[in-house]
Amino acid sequence: MTITLASTLAGLALVDSPSFGTLLVPIWLMLTPGRLHPGRIAGYLVTVAAFYFCVGVVLVLGADTALDAARRVLADIPSIPLRVGQLVLGILVIALSYRLEARARRQGDTPGRMRRWRARAMSGSGSFGGLMSLALVAAALEVATMLPYLAAVGLIADADLAPHLTGAALAGYCVVMTVPAIVLAIARIAAHDKAEPLLCRINDWVTRNSARALGWTVGGIGIGMVLNAIVSLLVDRS
Known part of the structure; x- marks a missing residue:
């Protein structure tokens, strides 16, 4: 392996690191009031x-086989119908974001239940399997959207x-991707007493706005898909 390849992979991994599963969920877990158990956050990562x-x-x-198959499938689909399909899918994702936000608001106590589950999971009294399941779900949901990771694999x-x-x-x-x-986590453990008040305030804000944040996140994905489809359609027609 050349130094150029190694440095490129390291750079891509750092670009990937602030993603949902590798940073945002760990930060949410670290916001648990009380002393953080290193084994739990380590198990997640x-x-x-x-x-x-x-x-x-x-x-x-299977990279070569998969890429060839994808190229053949996409080559058989005209550009305009493909972009129109993307546009429709993006609109459906935006509609889904409103539905998810409304459902989260109707459930009312969902943030409270999530806080209690997180406290049990991170304190050691809850199931470690639940924490692993959260890690797998978070990674699976975003793996297809992590373009730096896919580029690195290529x-x-x-x-x-x-x-x-x-x-x-x-x-x-994968190790570099989890470094941030x-x-x-090390800073959270080392500065527990000093960081606790700030972390509690951040935790309260996050839980109060969790339903809205969910809608914004999903809606943002849909808006990105719609804008990309519109731009591509305008370029194709020009």
Whole structure:
């Protein structure tokens, strides 16, 4: 493996690190009032990294076949119908965001239940399997949207590395991707007493606005899809 490839992969991993599963959910877990149990946050991050490693292995092994199949499928679909389908899907995602926000508001006590589950999971009294399930769901939901990760997998596949180097490159990428969350967790543990009041205030704000944030997140994805489809349609017609 060349230094250029290694540095490129490290850069892509750092770009990937502020994602939903690798940083936002860990921060939410770290906001749990009380002393943070290192084993719980470590278990979450290890599960996320292991998931991405396994996905990367599958993609590298079948990258050429999968890319060729995708190109053949997309080549048979005219550009305008493809973009119109994307536009419709984006509108449906925006509509879904309103539905999710309305349902979360109707449930009322959902933030309270989530806080209690998080407190049990992070204190050690709750199921560790539930924490692993959260990690797997978070990683699975966003893996297809993590373009730097997919680009890194493509670079590793194109590099034609030996199997052990391929595994090492994927493992290193997944570790670097979790570094910001690890640094924050260490800071949270080291500065527990000083950080507690601020973390409690942030936690209260997050839980009060969780329903609205869910709608904004999903709606933002839909808006991005719609805008991309509109721009592509205008370019195709010009």
